[in-house]
Amino acid sequence: MYQPAGRHAQSSAKRAKGGAVRDPYEVLGVARGATDDELKAAFRKLAARHHPDRNPDDPGAQERFKEINAAYQLLSDPQKRAAFDRFGAAGAGGFPGGFPGGGVPFDFQNFTDALPNDGLFGDLLEKLGLKTGDRGDLQRELVVTLEEACLGVEKDLTYERSEACGTCAGSGAKPGSELKTCAACSGRGKIRVQQPLLPIAMERPCPRCAGRGRVVVTPCSPCRGTGIITKKRTIVVTVPPGVEHGATRLVERGGSASRADRGPGDLEIVIKVAPHEHFKRVGDDVVGHVAVSFTDACLGAEVTVPTLDGKGRVRVPRGTQPGTILRVRGKGMPRRVVGGRGDQLVEVQVFVPKHLSPRAEELVAELAKELGQHVPAKVEPDHQADRGFLDKLKDFFGG
Numbered sequence: 001m002y003q004p005a006g007r008h009a010q011s012s013a014k015r016a017k018g019g020a021v022r023d024p025y026e027v028l029g030v031a032r033g034a035t036d037d038e039l040k041a042a043f044r045k046l047a048a049r050h051h052p053d054r055n056p057d058d059p060g061a062q063e064r065f066k067e068i069n070a071a072y073q074l075l076s077d078p079q080k081r082a083a084f085d086r087f088g089a090a091g092a093g094g095f096p097g098g099f100p101g102g103g104v105p106f107d108f109q110n111f112t113d114a115l116p117n118d119g120l121f122g123d124l125l126e127k128l129g130l131k132t133g134d135r136g137d138l139q140r141e142l143v144v145t146l147e148e149a150c151l152g153v154e155k156d157l158t159y160e161r162s163e164a165c166g167t168c169a170g171s172g173a174k175p176g177s178e179l180k181t182c183a184a185c186s187g188r189g190k191i192r193v194q195q196p197l198l199p200i201a202m203e204r205p206c207p208r209c210a211g212r213g214r215v216v217v218t219p220c221s222p223c224r225g226t227g228i229i230t231k232k233r234t235i236v237v238t239v240p241p242g243v244e245h246g247a248t249r250l251v252e253r254g255g256s257a258s259r260a261d262r263g264p265g266d267l268e269i270v271i272k273v274a275p276h277e278h279f280k281r282v283g284d285d286v287v288g289h290v291a292v293s294f295t296d297a298c299l300g301a302e303v304t305v306p307t308l309d310g311k312g313r314v315r316v317p318r319g320t321q322p323g324t325i326l327r328v329r330g331k332g333m334p335r336r337v338v339g340g341r342g343d344q345l346v347e348v349q350v351f352v353p354k355h356l357s358p359r360a361e362e363l364v365a366e367l368a369k370e371l372g373q374h375v376p377a378k379v380e381p382d383h384q385a386d387r388g389f390l391d392k393l394k395d396f397f398g399g
Helices: 007-018 024-028 036-050 061-075 078-087 108-114 122-129 146-151 296-298 356-370 388-397
Strands: 136-146 154-164 179-180 190-194 200-203 214-216 228-239 248-252 267-273 280-282 287-292 301-307 309-317 325-328 344-351
Touching: 007 122, 007 356, 024 036, 024 061, 061 078, 136 154, 136 228, 146 267, 154 267, 228 280, 287 296, 287 301, 296 301, 296 344, 301 344, 309 325
Parallel strands: 136 267, 287 344
Antiparallel strands: 154 228, 179 214, 190 200, 248 267, 280 287, 301 309, 325 344
């Protein structure tokens, strides 16, 4: 189990940064035979304890939270968990860190990428379910507004991907034409190759016909004999409330088909939250501004402020100074781990009018005398000044 911020937390953050993360069972503090309910309970407890918003002064909280989430995502998937139990980190598809029980961290992904895809190692890895080479995986971005990230939204995502040609059904041959038996493999789709490391011959897919046993004589026009074409696809993406900038979602089999006889890879969607004109997200809180008059700041008032839900009200106490932070509870971003919503923090800006009537100038001068302040000489107003914050705020409300 994790400990509060300290030497252990710092060492965990270093291991996470360097790639040598612990066994996921150890991360969640559960036994290898833990049930799904036990995994979920352990994850919720640790995630709530180590969430970065609950540990703002702990620089290692972010890394610990990511490690907890990665461990739960692995163990909550039956297939990935079974692969991890059998093969360790390699079988789980590259779970960060070393093999169970310690040892030197091993970058399995880089190792498999460096091996030949059509040789002895490629054959063995494919038998183990650890495929190498291009699997057709794609990554696309989906841009949402801060309001959409707060409330949740369904948005269309249109992208291009490679698919089996519909004209030739992926064969690559012109409709009505015949495929010729491959002379290299005699139609078997495989050839025997003598491996230099072992005194045995192994079978592998024929490179000429790509393992199909037949070759194209008259190619299909749309795909030019490849059996693959590029098409646009539109899917509906559900963005949950409170999603963070940079969050990802995996759509299985939503990617491209690297070959006509293989299924498509996966599509990874990266959520990008566009900058907002008036608000900035800080954790689960939202920071904004409000302009109040000099009299409201002196005497106190209840003013209207913009929120992600529309318009809201906030109480300005008597004697409020410029730069004072007021809190509107429950108007921030939804908390996805512990529930509820964050707050909206409103920075007060005191609006000083640029133009005063003669009577107003007299009253201000009298107020200055009453407060024992120096009354400055009259200065002509600058009519070329830029539009102030209040003007922009009026635009936001449509006033």
